[in-house]
Amino acid sequence: MADGDTLDNAEELEKEGSKKKLPLKLIIIIAAVVLIGGGAGAFFMIGDKSTEDAAVSENAEGAESEQAEDGEEGTGVAEAHYFSLDPPFIVNFTGKSRARFLQVSIEGMTRDAKVKEDITKHIPQVRNNLVLLLSAKTHEELNSPEGKAALRKQVLKEIQKVLEAETGKEGVEDVYFTSFVMQ
Numbered sequence: 001m002a003d004g005d006t007l008d009n010a011e012e013l014e015k016e017g018s019k020k021k022l023p024l025k026l027i028i029i030i031a032a033v034v035l036i037g038g039g040a041g042a043f044f045m046i047g048d049k050s051t052e053d054a055a056v057s058e059n060a061e062g063a064e065s066e067q068a069e070d071g072e073e074g075t076g077v078a079e080a081h082y083f084s085l086d087p088p089f090i091v092n093f094t095g096k097s098r099a100r101f102l103q104v105s106i107e108g109m110t111r112d113a114k115v116k117e118d119i120t121k122h123i124p125q126v127r128n129n130l131v132l133l134l135s136a137k138t139h140e141e142l143n144s145p146e147g148k149a150a151l152r153k154q155v156l157k158e159i160q161k162v163l164e165a166e167t168g169k170e171g172v173e174d175v176y177f178t179s180f181v182m183q
Contacts (some may be wrong), residue, residue: 078111080173083119085127088179091135093142100139105179106130106155108172115163115171122166129158142182152177 088105110116119126133154141147152175160170 080109080111081113081116083108083110083116084178085119085123085130089127089130089134091131093135093137093139101183102134102137102142103179103181103183104134104177107176107178108156108159109174109176110172112171118163118167118171119159122162125166126159126162129162130155133158139182148177148180 085106085108088103090101090103092101108119134151137151142151156172156175159172159175163169163171
């Protein structure tokens with residue numbers, strides 16, 4: 001019976017081993033299905049980012065072109081574009097007894113990128129009008145902060161006037177003196 005017991009034990013061990021292997025195989029298969037299913041589910045839930053990104057960039061480009069046309073975004077303000085009227089303006093202006101000079105660097109701001117091109121195209125007319133404006137000022141007018149602020153407004157209006165006449169729209173929103181030297 002010893003041999004029979006050994007055979008029975010071997011058969012039982014073999015059955016137990018196969019029972020242990022079966023759940024292990026089953027667990028591996030279930031885990032693989034869950035991982036693959038989860039990955040596929042996540043892909044479909046999140047979607048294909050490359051097509052979404054392309055759609056988002058198309059919408060952004062469309063909004064930028066509308067923004068450039070309108071000058072404003074739906075909820076905010078369009079991006080500012082700056083341009084410089086180089087070289088600096090150097091003019092002499094009237095003084096009481098001696099010659100006086102003014103050197104001023106002017107930069108402008110617009111919300112429409114095309115205005116930078118328009119300014120470049122009409123720079124001779126803009127510079128001419130600004131030289132005439134600046135040289136008509138006196139030292140006393142420009143010596144105070146209020147005088148400089150008034151001049152800044154006049155420079156803006158002069159640039160807007162030129163652009164309005166040449167392009168049909170003012171285009172420039174503000175101007176800034178980045179250097180202002182009187183002697």
